[in-house]
Amino acid sequence: MNQRNRKIMLETHAWAGLILGVLLFVICFSGSVAMFVGELGAWTNPHLRRAYNPAPFSLEARYQDARAAGLTQPNVFIAMPSPAQPYLSLATFHNGEHQDIHIDPHTGELLPTHHAEISEFLGHLHTDLHLPYPLGRYSIGLSGIFLLLLLVTGFLIHRKRWSELWLTRPTKTRRMWLTDIHKVLGTWGLPFTLVIAFTGAILGLLGFLGPFMALATYNGDVDAATQAFSGPPAQRTEQPAPMMSLDTLRERVLSDDPSMDIQYVSLREYGDGGAQIEFNGPARETLTYQNAFVFSGADGALLHRVNWNQGGVWHQLFGMVTPLHFGSFGGPLLKWLYFLLGLSLTALCATGTMIWLEKRLHQKHGAAPSTNRYARFAMGVCGGLPTATAVLFLTHALLAGDAPYVAFWLTWLGVVLLAWFGPTPAQLTLPLTAANAATAWLIPLVNGLATGDFLWRSYRELPYVFAVDAVFFLIGLTLWVVLQRRLWPSTRPAQARVLTPSRES
Structure with missing residues (x-):
């Protein structure tokens, strides 16, 4: 790649990251915590x-x-x-x-x-940012596309630095150390990030892509495409009828497909002659979405069957999208791996923004006002989200109703306003990071004091409670490491050599 093309790639990478860095941080952080949405119902x-x-x-x-x-x-x-x-x-x-x-x-x-409002609340923050449909969902999908752009440009920029993939230089300038961390996280996490970005884009833009998929497979018949996945809708007859035993139908499902792990059962128009009973679940040890059996509630006739392991290549690949994105196909160990990789992706977004700011806040002629405003905005949003999440859980342990969610938004807004009007980001970084670490560590402590389910007890008896507490403990530990490194750009002029963009990358 010649110097001109490399510079274009570098600028594209920098500006795409600048525009969406904060949004991607919110998506990745909330997605990491939402990995344990299933555990939150009993935890709360x-x-x-x-x-x-x-x-x-x-x-x-x-x-x-x-x-x-x-x-x-x-x-x-x-x-x-x-x-x-x-x-x-x-x-x-x-x-x-x-x-x-x-x-x-x-x-x-x-x-x-x-x-379990907390699980739904955090899940919606990741999937649609609590924005009206389809605005939020499409925003997430477009962010996935931009993340793919960042991955491609970042890979092309750093493709000649394979010998430095483990290199970090904390004794050098902060910008150099951040650049090393950014390259390490981006390169070693590349397969995971590619999967998350691609599947996230598909899931976010599914409402927009649906008609095109129907055009390719069902000659543009969207209703036919929908029924292929969900079956015909239940038609109420207004004629009462005795229903088939759910146990009998479940036995039929497991007899036809012994590998199916039944997770959900849907009853539609139960008690009516047109009732339907649907069993959903993935096939064990396979990378598939929810397979389904749809029966007539009145006579048990099989009305529809969805099997993502069968059909054409595109049908099978599409069935892999959801489990690949949410890590729902490999058990608890894979979920933990997804969580850790999600945190590394969150750190990748943060370090990219910080590198851009480190360069511009230390220019000889001083930083532009817009740069300082962006630094304050990024500090408030990215620094406030972990604090607001911890406050959400703490207040939920103490207050009922909507109070925890009001506390979440007020805390996040309060940190954003403090960063915008209060101390500089450099001055606010250490106390805010310390507060984030402390509140994250308070979660398992408060839970243990209130219920007796401390980490050492829940590890043996309540693994789903242990998972939530351990997540917050790890978040606190991560923020403590960040606190020790003092990552935000300092107010002092840089004393060490500052690399040019071409050498830095």
């Missing part, structure tokens, strides 16, 4: 914590217990027990109202009703 309500029992149970009996407890709507969504959610969860929506019932799958004991 200690009354639901119990050891997971994988023994068989009667799904039909438990559903009838739920109906006797008042869950009588015809459309019900059932989440099966799992190590992260060791209870049966039944939910229904009717006239804008949400109803939840939790049941011990083996004893039929009704558990305290709790809607």
Whole structure:
């Protein structure tokens, strides 16, 4: 690559990172925490914590217990027990109202009703930024495309530096050390980041890409494409009919596909002659999305079957997108690996922004006002999000209702305003990072004091509680390391040699 093309790549990489660096930080950080969305339901309500029992149970009996407890709507969504959610969860929506019932799958004991708002709240921050649909979802999809651009340009810029992939120089200038860290994270995390960026772009832009996919596969018939994945919609007949046993249908599913791990059951128009009962779940030890069996509730006839392991190449590849993005195909160890790689991707976004600022804040003629404003904005958004997340969990342990979510937004806004109008980013970095580390470490401590489920106990008995506490402990540890390195650009003029863009990269 000649000097001119390399300079173009460098400028493209720098400006694309500048424009989306803060947004990508929010997406990556929230995505890392949201890896444990499944564990948050029981973590946020200690009354639901119990050891997971994988023994068989009667799904039909438990559903009838739920109906006797008042869950009588015809459309019900059932989440099966799992190590992260060791209870049966039944939910229904009717006239804008949400109803939840939790049941011990083996004893039929009704558990305290709790809607896991925190898991949904953090999940939506990652998937749509809490913006109206489709604005938020499309923003995430476009960010994935820009992340791919950053990866390509970054790879081309640094492709001749393979001998330096483990090189870090903390004794040199801060900018040089940040550049080394950025290259190491970007290069060694490249396969993971490519997968996350590509699958995230597809998931975010699915609403936009759907008609084009239907055009390629179903001659433009979007309804036909939708039914191929979800089956025909349930048609209410207004004729009551006895329903097939859920246990009988579950046995049929496992007889036809013994590898299927049933995770969800959907009842549509239950009790009506047109009722449907759907079983969803991935095939064990395969990289697939949710396979499905759709039965007639009245006579048990198989109405539709979705098998992502079959069909054409594009059908199978599309079935891999969701599990690849969320790491849902390899068990707890893979989830932890995704979490750590997600944190490294978050750090990659942060160091890229900091390198750009380090260069411009130390220019001989001084930084432009716009650069200082951007530094304050980046500091407030990126520094405030971990604090607001920790405050969300802390206030949830103390207050009920919407108070934790109000506290989250007020805390984040407060840090942004403090960074914008208060001390300089260099002055604010150390106390804010220390506060972030302290609040992250407070989470497992407060949980242990309130419930007795300290890390050493939950590790043995409640792995899903341990996972959440361990996440915050690791976040606190990461921020403590950042605190020691004092990564934000200093207010002192740089004394060491400053590399030119061409040598630096």
